Amino acid sequence: MKEPGTLLHGLFDRWWFRHLLFWIIIWNYFAWGYGFIEVTPLGAYLLSLGLITSAIFVVYPLLYFLIPEFLVKRKFLLFFLGYAILITAAAILRKYIHQLTGLQLTHVGFVSKIGNNVLPYTYICCMAASVKLLRHAYFQAENAEVAVKDKTHAELELLKTQIHPHFLFNTLNSLYSHTRQNSDKSPGIILTLSDLLRFMIYESKAEFIPLTQEIQLIKNYVELEKFRFGDEMDISLSFSGDLEGKLIRPLLLLPLLENSFKHGSGDELDQKWISLDLNVEKDLMHLSLANSRNPESIKMDIPGESNGVSLQNVRRRIELYYSGKHTFMIKDDGEIFLIKLELSLINEQAVTGKNKITETKKYDLEMPAG
Numbered sequence: 001m002k003e004p005g006t007l008l009h010g011l012f013d014r015w016w017f018r019h020l021l022f023w024i025i026i027w028n029y030f031a032w033g034y035g036f037i038e039v040t041p042l043g044a045y046l047l048s049l050g051l052i053t054s055a056i057f058v059v060y061p062l063l064y065f066l067i068p069e070f071l072v073k074r075k076f077l078l079f080f081l082g083y084a085i086l087i088t089a090a091a092i093l094r095k096y097i098h099q100l101t102g103l104q105l106t107h108v109g110f111v112s113k114i115g116n117n118v119l120p121y122t123y124i125c126c127m128a129a130s131v132k133l134l135r136h137a138y139f140q141a142e143n144a145e146v147a148v149k150d151k152t153h154a155e156l157e158l159l160k161t162q163i164h165p166h167f168l169f170n171t172l173n174s175l176y177s178h179t180r181q182n183s184d185k186s187p188g189i190i191l192t193l194s195d196l197l198r199f200m201i202y203e204s205k206a207e208f209i210p211l212t213q214e215i216q217l218i219k220n221y222v223e224l225e226k227f228r229f230g231d232e233m234d235i236s237l238s239f240s241g242d243l244e245g246k247l248i249r250p251l252l253l254l255p256l257l258e259n260s261f262k263h264g265s266g267d268e269l270d271q272k273w274i275s276l277d278l279n280v281e282k283d284l285m286h287l288s289l290a291n292s293r294n295p296e297s298i299k300m301d302i303p304g305e306s307n308g309v310s311l312q313n314v315r316r317r318i319e320l321y322y323s324g325k326h327t328f329m330i331k332d333d334g335e336i337f338l339i340k341l342e343l344s345l346i347n348e349q350a351v352t353g354k355n356k357i358t359e360t361k362k363y364d365l366e367m368p369a370g
Contacts, residue, residue: 022127022128022131023052023056026052026055026124026127027045027048027049027052028048030047030048030051030052030120031044031045031047031048032044047098049097050094050097050098051094051120052124053093053094053097054090054091054093054094054097054121055090055120055121055124055125057086057089057090057093058086058087058090058121058124058125059124059125059128061082061086062083062086062125062128062129063128063129063132065082066079066082066083066086067079067129070082086121087118087121087122090121091118091121172193173228189224189227192220192223192224193224195220196217196220196221199217199250200251205250206250207249208247208248208249208250208346209247209248209249209250210245210246210247210248210348211243211246211247211248211280211285211345212243212244213250214248214250214251214252214253214254215239215243215278217254218237218253218254218257218276219237221254221257221258222235222237222257225261229265229272232265232272233264233265233272233273233274234271234272234273234274235273235274236273236274236275236276237276238276238277238278238279239278239279240278240279240280241278241279241280241281242280242281242282243280245347245348245349246280246283246285246345246346246347246348247345247346247347247348248285248343248345248346249317249321249322252314252317252318252321253278253287255313255314256287256289256311256314256339256341257274257276257289259311259314260274260276260289260290260291260337260339261274261291263291263293263337264291264292264293264337269292269293271292272292273291273292274289274290274291274292275288275289275290275291276288276289277289280345283344283345283346283347284342284343284344284345285341285342285343285344285345286340286341286342287339287340287341287342287343288338288339288340289338289339289340289341290336290337290338290339291336291337292335292336292337293332293334293335293336293337311330311339315328318341318343322343322344325343325344326341326342326343326344327340327341327342328340328341329341
């Protein structure tokens with residue numbers, strides 16, 4: 001059995017119910033007005049019925065023909081001429097309906113006839129037009145909201161696709177160097193790369209992922225980069241605080257680290273290092289990511305100052321996902337490039353199970369070949 005609220009909502013979705021309700025309200029309104037003259041309640045409703053019946057032949061041609069065909073197109077003379085013809089025809093029809101019921105209002109003078117034959121129809125037409133315009137405005141606003149959401153979703157998907165190739169190319173470079181050397185670590189690199197690609201292609205489509213998932217991806221990526229740089233780069237990772245049970249948007253932190261490796265590993269640097277510190281207090285995540293850089297090098301991936309996509313994309317995604325719930329700061333003093341990010345995370349219990357994904361496995365990179 002449907003609940004009363006659901007049933008009523010379903011009725012309002014039907015056009016005939018909305019129209020019927022409108023005319024019932026108008027009928028009762030004018031019957032109440034006729035109650036002030038010397039007629040019985042039945043007579044008042046019969047007088048009002050004559051007005052409502054004839055008004056129907058004015059309202060619908062007005063809404064669905066005169067307004068869209070003449071008024072909207074600024075053909076004012078044709079609009080008012082058509083409206084005058086409808087009013088005249090309705091007044092004649094109303095007169096014959098009253099004669100059939102045996103009831104008739106007596107109009108004394110020209111002004112009285114205009115007031116009783118013209119103004120009621122104008123009033124009803126204005127009411128009907130107002131309801132239609134309000135409903136049109138509501139759906140226009142609703143469609144505009146849906147369009148904004150669709151545009152935002154499309155923009156986010158585009159930003160994610162721009163991140164993937166950049167990340168993939170750097171990882172393949174690492175694999176290529178070890179493959180040429182016939183390293184026994186190549187199988188482990190391939191498995192880890194496969195796991196990362198599987199996440200980016202399939203599992204990153206989830207609305208949220210566990211923060212621990214993103215952290216594991218970061219660790220796997222760092223392991224791959226260690227094979228690439230060996231002892232040339234000092235890498236420090238720190239994860240602390242309330243990490244469990246927190247959710248984050250997928251692929252949000254990993255591109256930041258990838259950007260640090262990109263710019264903190266130049267051949268011109270004597271000391272190459274990266275430091276990442278992530279701490280969670282309750283539902284607030286604090287991230288500090290710093291890397292070395294050559295003060296003589298060109299400007300890095302700062303939004304608005306270069307053509308790089310990494311930080312621009314991440315910043316834009318954060319603005320769309322965490323509007324009003326984040327701070328993002330970049331500091332560049334010439335030798336150190338620092339990113340500080342604060343995000344308000346979502347508790348895992350607040351999200352339905354359909355958005356959860358399984359933890360990514362961390363493969364053993366020391367496994368023997370074969």
